[in-house]
Amino acid sequence: MTDNAIPGPLDPEELQIQYAKSFLLQTDNSGLSLYEHLSALLSRILSERPPNALEVFESLSAELHWSRLKQGSDVLRAPREESHTCRKAEVQRALFSRGDGEGEESEAEGEMTESPLPNLLDLAHLLQQGGVNLGRDEAVRISLALKRLTDTHPLQVCHFWGKILGSGGSYLVAEVQFREGEDDEAEEGGEEEEKGEVEDDVEEEENEEAEDLPPKSTYRPPPVIPKEENGTGANKHVYYVCSEAGAEWVRLPPVTPAQISAARKIRHLFTGNLDAPVITYPPFPGTEINLLRAQIARISAGTHVSPLGYYQFGEEEGEEEEEGAVRDTYEENPDFEGIPVSELVESLSNWVHHVQHILPQGRCVWVNTSVKSEEEEDEEEAEEEEKEEENEPEPEVGPPLLTPLSEDAEIGQTPPWTAFLSTHLIPHYALAVLRSNLWPGAYTVSSAKKFENIYIGWGLKYMPEGYSPPAPPAPQAEYPSGPEITESTDPTVEEEQALKVAKEEAEAAAEEMEEEEDEEEEEDD
Template identity: 60%
Template sequence: MYEPPSPAVPEDGQEQDKSIYRPQEPDQDQDQRESVSQSHAPGQAPYQAYEDRHGPYRPHEPGYGLYQPGFSPYDDQIPEPESRQLAVQNAKAYLLTSSTTSGLNLYDHLANILTKILDEKPTNAVDIVENISKDVKWAQFHKKMDTLRDEHEILPTYEAAEKRKALFLKGNGEEEEELEEETEDTPLPNVMETAFYFEQAGIGLSKDESYHIFLALKNLVSVQPIQTCRFWGKILGLEMNYIIAEVQCQEGEEEETEGEEVTEEEDKEVGEVEDEDEETEKEDKPPESTYKPPPVIPKEENGTGTNKYVYFVCNEPGTPWVKLPPVTPAQIICARKIKKFFTGRLDAPVVSFPPFPGNEANYLRAQIARISAGTHVSPIGFYQFPEEEEEEEEEEGGRGTYEENPDYHPLSVAELVDSLSTWVHHTQSILPQGRCVWFNPFKKSEEEEEEAEDDEEEEKEEEPDEPQQEIGPPLLTPLSEDEGIQNIPAWTAQASTNLIPQHAVAILQSNRWPGAYAFASGRKFGNIYFGWGHKYSPENHTPALPPPVQAEYPSGPEITEMRDPTLEEELAFKASKEDTSDEAEEDGEDAEEEDEEDDD
């Protein structure tokens, strides 16, 4: 039968109570643990004397069933002090191992948890010990702010304010009188007035952003030589957006890019040198390809067609404006076949099939040209063709210019909403060729025609069939002639409000280009675009398939390889050849004898 050891007798000779289990107050228990831990002998557990005062656990107590041999005072075999101390050191070393991810160790973490619990003394600490552990870990990685000097933290709102700070600064040496005189002839548009009319239908940006764009356009007009300026709209991007300004530069200020023409001339000179080298080395050459690439369609000149206007873009008001390059027909043709979201970076590559000839700046310029050609409309009668140029333009095949009608009588809102024939396109449409004015690639200049007179016969055989001229809808064509998309009309017209029709504004929405809007109120109208820059398609976008694989060369007796003849076949061929030659000689001799007899 196991007998517990007798309780320890203190040094003063006073006996303690012989009861096996005596509950104590928390404060007395903690004081007794501290006193015992300070007075324990080396090599002995710090709480051994305290544990000796307890009897065995009862079944209803929390410690019941946690018996470990060698670590209980009631075990028959008590381990040696050295081995017990070594086990404690090994356990502490294990708890002090740092984590490879966070760099913390469990020993310090448990010590911090106990310190936090003893300092705060929450009720039911065992229920919230997990939350306390999370708080302790979070405090390890949280910035400890100094009370004397805090770390400077820049919020996104402050960064945006710093960018827009330059918009509100005035130039040095400006006076109010000079500003009043400049406002009369300034090309700066009234963005806030346009935003007010679109706001009647719930379209547009916030007032703050509209005003910031207004100030950004003011800076653009003050720097660039601009004749007319207009807020074109905003195209959304995945990383950043594009704010676009439509600008018409002053005469003589547009930059002429002739780099493509120079490269074509250089290519011609290089080609002539190569032709001379090929003539000298014609022997032992493989057959040459007869394929001729299609002729390159040149871009339209600045100030005409798709390049009538110049466009500046920026990501946010306050950032510098960037001028977009002119658009080429090849870029417009390829933009019709692909659909890519903008990233907001002009130098980003456009990865697509068919491959796009340029980067995102060129793709953005092509989409702007397409949207402008299809969605810029005005009330009928607001613009008219000039009378002097009517005959000349009719002979050329179309009218490309218009002017404002001084005798324009504005239509009512009800008339503008009821019928689409009261709205017209005032921007030239883009032909399938990628230009507003058709270009004949096989038309030769006068010098080439003079050179070609000598070789007319050869050229007639080589000249391909001339393509048919492409003709698009003329300027100022009513919207009622626009084709819809399946069962969806091309446009939707409505009034801004039905409750107060006296002050309503006519709003026009494009269903072909979602995000394009137009308004008309009296003698004022405007166009704007807010969207992703994509055309509506009732079905999902399906990229174009690659062209079919080219067929192999035609197999015939001249190209097909034959097996080598055997020796017997060669001997038989020689024998037959000799027989035919003997017969031919005999026939010749007989013919000569007959001729001699006839002569006799």
């Protein structure tokens, strides 16, 4: 018979066997078949060979069947993993659920008091007209997430700041202000510990004996620049972030000047993990949660703008200005009549910054770190005081609040802002859109009397040239050379003997000279 020969019809007995086997191979909803169950059961009986196989047949069958149905680590087949959609739905399910009577209570409270919850659907509609689309579904989920935040914290103001993208996840950012006297989570005391450690080290060095010790370095680290207090400067607002709508909100810690200064020198993509280390050069003092807070402060200071005249300084600000104090507060102008959209687009002078500028020191208000206490000043001499007065640093000054955008510096040959109308087809209902070229992703959409700021981007500043890490600092100067610390090679035995002979000869010559002088004095006498 050749290989291509057609097989003959099956024997009726073999055909019955095939039918029976196909019947036994039928699976149920759990994916198990009777054929596999019987095969595994017989295999176990033959391997264990119990003396009373018939009596334990039913118990072994039930045990094997239960072990197959149980989803555990002892099964041969790996358990089925939940899809990303199922996990996301499980997280967001709590946003759409509420307890019995919760809706009625919230409606009653809403009639009595004003809620800090922003109207995110109105904001999304306004941004969509300006070309920044959050999506209706995401806007609803973010709005529900903000509602959970306002329901669980005593907030006075809650604002959706924006969304910072990351390589492994994104951050939804909420900018809030607590009611007066109800912020119990303020973090303080970090800098005092650092100062205490430095003072302890100085005391230990002074207590050590100075005899027979190698020379010590006179280098002293620069003084730690104190962070601004909560509610002022870069820490004026409190920020909460979450990885997605429905996840837990995490409060960001206050930002320090050292973190802002380091963030200006590095470029780092966020990973979506707040506890992830920031491995860069120069090293960043903190983890991703601190870098995120520093970037939020920088973006807010550079991109939060408003139409001219929407905010104004209070009446008390005039007295502070005469004393030389920095203005850090403002209020809405009740008499603001609005600016036509066409004028907002034509001139940047109709826009102003309403967030304080961050100085090179990393603070909004400059602080003199060279000022010393009265005890230290009494101990110093007058000459040292004169030198300090000559080397006293100059105060850093930045643009004040409500400075027009027309005074912003250009980025090479690129203007810092781009203004345009949302539509040219229906100019009567067009909106003014302001896009930041310095921080890509920052937008301001404004009508005649209403405006909104938002940021949706990677948290990186635009650089016209390629990024290059800063060069390492110059090496410290060596110790001053002198006879007490200059190293010399040990003399050999021959050199020591020659030196000894030379000393003896010099001593003998000196004695002969003395004897000759004595003899001459005696002859003269």
